[in-house]
Amino acid sequence: AQTVTQSQPEMSVQEAETVTLSCTYDTSESDYYLFWYKQPPSRQMILVIRQEAYKQQNATENRFSVNFQKAAKSFSLKISDSQLGDAAMYFCAYKDFGNEKLTFGTGTRLTIIP
Amino acid sequence: KAGVTQTPRYLIKTRGQQVTLSCSPISGHRSVSWYQQTPGQGLQFLFEYFSETQRNKGNFPGRFSGRQFSNSRSEMNVSTLELGDSALYLCASSLGGPSTEAFFGQGTRLTVV
Numbered sequence: 741a742q743t744v745t746q747s748q749p750e751m752s753v754q755e756a757e758t759v760t761l762s763c764t765y766d767t768s769e770s771d772y773y774l775f776w777y778k779q780p781p782s783r784q785m786i787l788v789i790r791q792e793a794y795k796q797q798n799a800t801e802n803r804f805s806v807n808f809q810k811a812a813k814s815f816s817l818k819i820s821d822s823q824l825g826d827a828a829m830y831f832c833a834y835k836d837f838g839n840e841k842l843t844f845g846t847g848t849r850l851t852i853i854p
Numbered sequence: 855k856a857g858v859t860q861t862p863r864y865l866i867k868t869r870g871q872q873v874t875l876s877c878s879p880i881s882g883h884r885s886v887s888w889y890q891q892t893p894g895q896g897l898q899f900l901f902e903y904f905s906e907t908q909r910n911k912g913n914f915p916g917r918f919s920g921r922q923f924s925n926s927r928s929e930m931n932v933s934t935l936e937l938g939d940s941a942l943y944l945c946a947s948s949l950g951g952p953s954t955e956a957f958f959g960q961g962t963r964l965t966v967v
Contacts, residue, residue: 773953783942785958792953831897838952840885841910844897 742767744834746845753822754853760807761817761848763832769793771837774808774815779847780828788830791815819850827852856881858947858959866965872933875962879926879947885909886928887956888920891942900943903928904950932964940966 743766753759765774776788791799791808799806803823807816819826832845859878867873879886887910888900899912903922922928926947932939942963946956 775955777958782960783944783963784960785944785946787955787957790955839910840887840902840904840948840950840956841899841912842887842889842897842946842956843899844889846896 742769742772742834742836742843744832744843744845746832746848748848749846750849750851752851752853753819755822755824757822758818758820759822759850761819761830761832761850763815763817763845765813765815765832765834767813767834767836769836773835773837774806775833775835775842776804776806776815776817777831777833777844778826778828779831785831789817822852824852824854826850858945858957860943860945860959860962862962863960864963864965866967867935869935869937869966871935872931873935873964875930875932875943875945875964877928877930877945877947877959879928879945880957883947883949883957884926885948885950885954886922886926887946887948888928888930889944889946890914891944891961892940897944900930935966937966940964 774791777785803820829847833842885904887902902910920930942961944961945959948954
């Protein structure tokens, strides 16, 4: 069974600074997808960024980028120029190719310090 | 384009009762998945429906069931409620293809007393 591990329950960062959230996963599959979701106090899960395992290039979405290390099964999220609106729970998630089931990590609560 | 809509947003039920939660996916999405979120267990997959058929099921007791209608709307039912069923229930919809993304609703907060 696939597992996703987020070892940082809480992180904090000064506004405008950069922060990196860690995620590791375990799978025997070669084709899969990885995601970072954000869950603000409104509770709605919002997709931040996705990575296809077959792509070597790291995904980037504006201030958000990932460091995907397939051999190490590591998938970290870097948030640049942190903003107050970035404060939320961040979940790393895994999905097999051809399967809709998402396996989530336990989440990292990110606090932005003004 | 409307997002994923879950109703009701909040529910309070008594132990032993049953409850039905509803999820309306994004127009055109044929896959609907359900997740349970609790402080202790985190986010856990319940099941996924695609074109009215259950395609995948998580490790939950048979008290948890679901269905999907021809318009892709989905319902989740929990019978004989237990205190431990108190949770945020999240619904996600997607087109259902191999590389499609899941979009989540705001969830239904169920409290069992």
